[in-house]
C-alpha cells in the first residue's frame with residue numbers, strides 16, 4: 001500500500017509541473033560565452049525534455065591549461081565534469097527538480113589558477129507535454145494506474161510493486177515521447193493589417209501572464225517576419241505595446257508576399273517566449289524605416305551551395321559591402337561552436353564607421369528551411385540579455401566588424417542565418433545558407 005501511495009505521489013508531482021511557452025522555436029538549448037577568471041568558455045546546456053530531469057552540460061575552452069571543471073546548481077554540491085583533455089572539452093549533467101530560471105555555477109581550475117562563472121538555464125516542460133496532461137490518454141493512464149493498483153492489492157506484494165513500477169515508468173516514457181515534439185508548435189498570435197500599413201498584434205490572453213514583460217535590448221517586442229518560401233526578405237520591427245498583450249507597428253516600404261512572423265518577448269524572470277503567425281502583406285510604399293527597424297533584402301535560398309563548415313564564405317550585400325561567415329569546424333547538430341562573421345566594405349577593407357545596433361555589434365536570426373526552428377541570437381549567446389543578470393558579456397565596448405556567436409543547431413538539415421550589423425546609420429543584412437550534419 002505504501003508503495004502505491006508513493007507511485008500516486010510521483011504521478012501528482014509530475015502533473016503539477018508548471019509550464020510556460022518556449023524560448024525561440026524548436027531551439028531549447030542554451031549556448032553562451034562565459035569568462036571564468038582568466039579562462040574563456042563556450043558553454044552548451046541541453047535542458048531536460050521534461051522537468052524534473054537531467055540537463056547535460058558541455059564546457060569547451062580554447063585554453064590548454066584548463067585541468068578541471070565542476071558545476072553546481074543552487075546549493076546541490078559541486079560535481080566534477082568528465083574531461084576530454086585532447087579536445088579541451090568537459091561534459092556532465094545536473095539534476096533540475098522543478099521548472100524555472102536556474103543558474104548553473106561553473107568552476108574552472110588550471111595553470112592560471114581558479115575561476116568561476118554562472119550560466120542561466122531556463123527549464124520547463126514544453127507545450128507538447130502540457131497538451132498531454134490535458135489529453136484523454138493521460139487520464140486513461142491515471143485510470144489504468146488506479147485500476148492496476150486496485151487489482152494488484154489482491155496479488156502478492158512483489159508483483160504489485162513490479163506492476164506499479166512498470167505503469168509509472170510507462171507513464172513517464174509516454175510523457176517524454178509526447179513532449180519531445182514540444183516546440184514544433186509554438187504559441188500563435190493574431191495579426192491584422194490596416195490600410196496604410198498599420199499592423200496590430202494580439203498575443204493569446206492567459207491570466208496575468210503578459211503583464212510582466214520587460215525590455216530586451218531596448219524593446220518590449222522584437223518581431224521578425226521572413227518572406228516564404230524563398231526567405232529573401234527579412235523584416236525586423238519593434239512593435240509598441242498598446243495594452244497587455246496588444247502591440248502595434250507600421251510596416252516599412254517593402255515587397256509584398258506571404259510572411260511567417262516570429263515575435264520575441266521577455267518576462268520579468270528573464271524567460272523568453274516566442275509567438276508565431278502567418279500573414280500575407282501587400283507591397284508597401286512611402287513608409288520610411290524608423291528607429292531600430294530594418295528591412296533586409298537578400299537573394300533567395302540557395303539549394304546548391306550551402307555551407308557545412310569549416311572554411312570561409314562571403315556574400316555580397318545590396319550596397320556592395322561584403323559579409324563573411326567562418327564556422328569554427330564542421331556543423332553538427334546539437335554541438336556548440338562559434339560562428340564568426342565579418343563585415344567588409346566594397347574595397348574589402350574594414351569599414352571605419354561601425355556602429356552598435358541596439359547595444360550590440362550584431363544580431364542574428366536563425367531559420368530552418370522547413371519552418372520548425374527559429375532563434376534570435378547574439379554574440380553573448382542564445383538567451384535574452386535579461387537572463388544573464390550581472391554576468392553579461394560582449395555588451396560593452398566599441399562596435400566591432402568581427403563578431404562571433406556561440407550556437408548549436410538543434411537538428412540536422414538546411415538552415416538560413418541572417419546577420420545584422422550597423423555602420424554609417426545603415427543596418428546591413430546578410431544571409432547564409434547552411435547545411436547541418438547529424
Ligand SMILES: [Cu+2]
Pocket residue numbers: 217222358363364376377378
Ligand atoms: Cu537582437
